[in-house]
Amino acid sequence: TPPELAQKVSESIKQAEETCADDPEGGECAAAWDEVEELSAAASHARDRKKDSDPLEEYCKDNPETDECRTYED
Amino acid sequence: MAISSLHATTSLHSPCTTNTSFRQNQVIFFTTRSSRRGSTRHGGARTFQVSCSVDKPVVIGLAADSGCGKSTFMRRLTSVFGGAAEPPKGGNPDSNTLISDTTTVICLDDYHSLDRTGRKEKGVTALDPRANDFDLMYEQVKAIKEGKAIEKPIYNHVTGLLDPPELIQPPKIFVIEGLHPMFDERVRDLLDFSIYLDISDEVKFAWKIQRDMAERGHSLESIKASIEARKPDFDAFIDPQKQYADAVIEVLPTQLIPDDNEGKVLRVKLIMKEGVKNFNPVYLFDEGSSITWVPCGRKLTCSYPGIKFAYGPDTYFGNEVSVLEMDGQFDRLDELIYVESHLSNLSTKFYGEVTQQMLKHADFPGSNNGTGLFQTIIGLKIRDLYEQIIAERAGAPTEAAKV
Numbered sequence: 001t002p003p004e005l006a007q008k009v010s011e012s013i014k015q016a017e018e019t020c021a022d023d024p025e026g027g028e029c030a031a032a033w034d035e036v037e038e039l040s041a042a043a044s045h046a047r048d049r050k051k052d053s054d055p056l057e058e059y060c061k062d063n064p065e066t067d068e069c070r071t072y073e074d
Numbered sequence: 075m076a077i078s079s080l081h082a083t084t085s086l087h088s089p090c091t092t093n094t095s096f097r098q099n100q101v102i103f104f105t106t107r108s109s110r111r112g113s114t115r116h117g118g119a120r121t122f123q124v125s126c127s128v129d130k131p132v133v134i135g136l137a138a139d140s141g142c143g144k145s146t147f148m149r150r151l152t153s154v155f156g157g158a159a160e161p162p163k164g165g166n167p168d169s170n171t172l173i174s175d176t177t178t179v180i181c182l183d184d185y186h187s188l189d190r191t192g193r194k195e196k197g198v199t200a201l202d203p204r205a206n207d208f209d210l211m212y213e214q215v216k217a218i219k220e221g222k223a224i225e226k227p228i229y230n231h232v233t234g235l236l237d238p239p240e241l242i243q244p245p246k247i248f249v250i251e252g253l254h255p256m257f258d259e260r261v262r263d264l265l266d267f268s269i270y271l272d273i274s275d276e277v278k279f280a281w282k283i284q285r286d287m288a289e290r291g292h293s294l295e296s297i298k299a300s301i302e303a304r305k306p307d308f309d310a311f312i313d314p315q316k317q318y319a320d321a322v323i324e325v326l327p328t329q330l331i332p333d334d335n336e337g338k339v340l341r342v343k344l345i346m347k348e349g350v351k352n353f354n355p356v357y358l359f360d361e362g363s364s365i366t367w368v369p370c371g372r373k374l375t376c377s378y379p380g381i382k383f384a385y386g387p388d389t390y391f392g393n394e395v396s397v398l399e400m401d402g403q404f405d406r407l408d409e410l411i412y413v414e415s416h417l418s419n420l421s422t423k424f425y426g427e428v429t430q431q432m433l434k435h436a437d438f439p440g441s442n443n444g445t446g447l448f449q450t451i452i453g454l455k456i457r458d459l460y461e462q463i464i465a466e467r468a469g470a471p472t473e474a475a476k477v
Contacts, residue, residue: 001289005232010291017296020303027197033303034199035190035234036296041141042231044285 001043002050009043012036129467130221131248132460135255135268137315139278139308141231142170142181142251146438147271147449152177154431154453155247165240168230178245182252183229185211190234201253201307208258211250215264218244247460256315267353267459269452270319274326275301280337317391320350321455323448328401330379339379341401342444344451348387348394352462355396356419356451358385362396367416374412377405381413400444407433413447420451421458428454 001009016032023029060069138145152159152174159172159179170181187207188196198205214224221244228237256262256270273281279301286292316322321344328339346355358365364386370376381402388397398417404410407429414420414428422428431450432441440446 006290009289013291013296016299016303020299027199028194030199030303030307031193031197033300034201034307035194036300037304038141038190038200038231038234040282040286040289040292040300043289045141045231 002046005039005043005046009036009039012039129246129464131218131244131246132266132463133215133219133264134247134249134456135261135265136249136251136271137253137255137269137312137319138251138271139253139273139312140271142183145251146440146446147269148172148179148249148251149438150431150435150446150449151249151453151456152179153434154450154457162240166228166230166237168232168237169228169240170231171226171228171240171242173245176245177247177249178242179249179251180226180242181229182206182211182250182254183231184227185214186229186236189229189236199304199307201304201311203254203257203311206254208254208261211254212258212260212264215248215250215261218242218248219264247456253312254315256318257311262318266463267350267456268319268321270316270322272313272316272322272324274324276327276335277325277337277340280335284337317393320347320353321345321452322390323445323452325445328379330382330401339401339403340440340443340445341399342448343397343399344444344448345388345390346396346398347390348396352459353455354419354421354458356398356417356455357396358383358398358417361418362387369409369412369416374409376402376409379403381409383413398448400447402443404432404442404447417451421454 012032012035016029016036019032020029056068060066063069136147138147148159152172155174155176157174157176159174159177161167161169162171162173170184172179183200185207186193186200186205188198188205193200193205196204200206210227214226217224223241223243225239226242227239229235230237250261250265255265256268262268279298282297282301283294286297287294324343324345326341326343327337328334328341330341331339344356346353348355358367365384367383367385368380369383370380379402381400381404383401384397384399386397388395390397400413404413410429410432411426414422414426417428420428428447428450431453432446435441435446438446440449
């Protein structure tokens, strides 16, 4: 996970645990855990994007005419 | 770009022929309502001014709790239509929108009326309707459906803020994905087809563990707490939408392995509403009858735990439905093709198309079980539905002019 997001995730978890310790039934508690979910999902998507991306593929998407990106079909 | 005048009997649809790599977005011309109203009718001959524009899109709704972004379902769907879906080039890098040649997928989180700070202040989750602007959602989906472009807000999941809007052109197929596609009745009525992805609690827990355990800060307890804290709002606002869906994909733990809690082998049900226009449910062997089928035997050898199918009619929230169910996993190509050859009403264009689509994305999650299979089948059904709608419109240009 990109470090900035990872940081946000762990902070939000701490935040949620604190908020819910005071008032486990309240809206603030639900909102806090919802934020954890949102950030965890974002972190997961970021990891997937990183996994998929290949620097050469990315470059060739925008520059298909360059020598490195030429393709040949027999 | 062509301006053509047509008579009532000819097809209204000459889709913009785009040259090679031109994205349809770039050659779009949209007709304003006034030019449509300018069509005159004299006696029997009717003339229309039609500029080279995208036909009015077919609108699909997908309800899912997985957040937006490259969800597997969306990637499979866009793949059926051909082409890969990508974020809009040159725009906000945190945009949630995906665009391919035929399809545009937007994330309904973009219609949040409260950003992350706002929700924290009010003590409201993103699941709560109070955090979403349904009026704007309705206005914009309606505009797209009428063939108009929109300036759609962007909700940035990284910062939690609402970013400046992005321009979205009407595509052939417009998919709205998110938590509330079927929540508002007006939006519901705009959908040509709707799908609800219903993940059972046990499976949701197993998946979230897989997703989050590697994350620093998360523990089994925090994952559990997060699911439980969101459950009341989820049950109150999101879950009820499934009664409106034309198709529900329900994901349950397997029944083939006693006490399995890994959530790796899955039992998946495809619940298809009967009587939906342009949608003919998939069936096994004999439509309307009830069947249990274990394909593994003399002709097909499967490895543990095997594969089990069921099909039959049922009722679901008061609606007549047909349910196709698969429990287990595909291990080999020949299992997949064997199963495909026994299913009917798949809306494939050639024998083996389902298998081919599944193989194309063998690295996607669910490629070896019912989730991938049914998502692929629904993708083909949506293609079929789209083609039927287009054909209908071509056959009735007078109806189209009235809009």
